[in-house]
Amino acid sequence: MLEARRWPAKLVLQIVATLLVLPFLFPLVAMVQESLAGTGWNNYATVLAIPELPVFFRNSVIIAVVVIAIVYVCTMTAAFAFSKLQIRAKEFFFWLLLAALTLPEVVILAPLFATATSLGVYNTFIAVILPLAALQIPFTVLLARNFVDGVPNELLDASRVDGASTWQGFRYVVWPLTTPIGAAIVVLTLIGTWNDYLLPLVFLQDPALQTVTLVPSFFVGEFNNDQTKVVAAAVVTAIPEILAYLLLQRLFERGLSAGALK
Structure with missing residues (x-):
């Protein structure tokens, strides 16, 4: 692991890190500013109402x-099988x-619709949950x-010498060591x-089943297009995933770095 020990090197790294972050920070700042335009915090009050x-x-x-x-279950078991x-x-x-990573969501939309209607799961959570999980698994694996x-x-070999089965080796040896990548998988899956x-737009027609991603559509219609409230709704709906990332940030970074640098 590289480490900057002298202050000139630390200063250079700080400048580089700041320059790398700015392109991602500006859109967030602009989004918050746009959400406060017009009536200000009343935009958020309208969304929350x-x-x-x-x-x-x-x-x-x-x-x-x-x-x-x-x-998580499919990824951990598949990764163990493919690796060990x-x-x-x-x-x-x-x-x-x-x-499967090459298949965008929109390409498989028609087959998914035909499958959901033939199985009788259209307008149910299952019609959204299973495709979303299937789309996430290739990358997480x-x-x-x-x-x-x-x-x-050698850890698995030692467990076999002690009489552990393959399942026990996974449960008591490999799985406890996968906490960092598990946190990364949770965060990435939550965001996706x-x-x-x-998928919620197409497969969940009942208003009682719809999700937060459809909240901004409340302020866009044939005769109205209130972009300030649309952006405010986007900010409100993004808060849970931001909090999840902040809570799991250290494990998330450890999981991604360990997966990239073996």
Whole structure:
């Protein structure tokens, strides 16, 4: 790990880090300023006064929690299998899984719609949860496999000598060491699920099932387009994922760095 010990080097690194952050900081500042334009904090009051807002937040939380659980379980077990188990043609299946990263959400929308209607799950949470989880898993497996590769094989060999099964080796040896990448997976899955707009818009027609990503649409219509309240709604709906990232920031950074630098 590189470390700057002298103050000139620290100053240079601070300047570089600041320059790298500024392009990402300006849009956030502009968004907050835009949300306070016009009537100021009354924009937020109007957003918070939407009667359906608590229901939308509840629905988003339900979908996010279930998707995170599915993605986490599938990712950890798949990463362990691809990294540590001797499976025939596992590299072929791994690259086949990564090929799914090339499929954008909009491309598979028509097949998903046909499948949801034929199975009778249209206008239910299942129609959104399963596709969202499937879209997240290829990338999270890629991250988690790189992390699990860094777990020494000697630890698993020692557990087998002590009589542990493959499942016990995963549960008591590998899984406790995957906390950092697990936190990264939780944050990335939460962001991807919470911000998704297309699937809830298409598959959740009942207003009682819709999510927070549809809140800004309350202020855009045929005869009105209040962009200040749209931006205020975007800020309000982004708060939960920002808090989640701040709470898991250290583990998130450790997981991504460990997955990149084995």
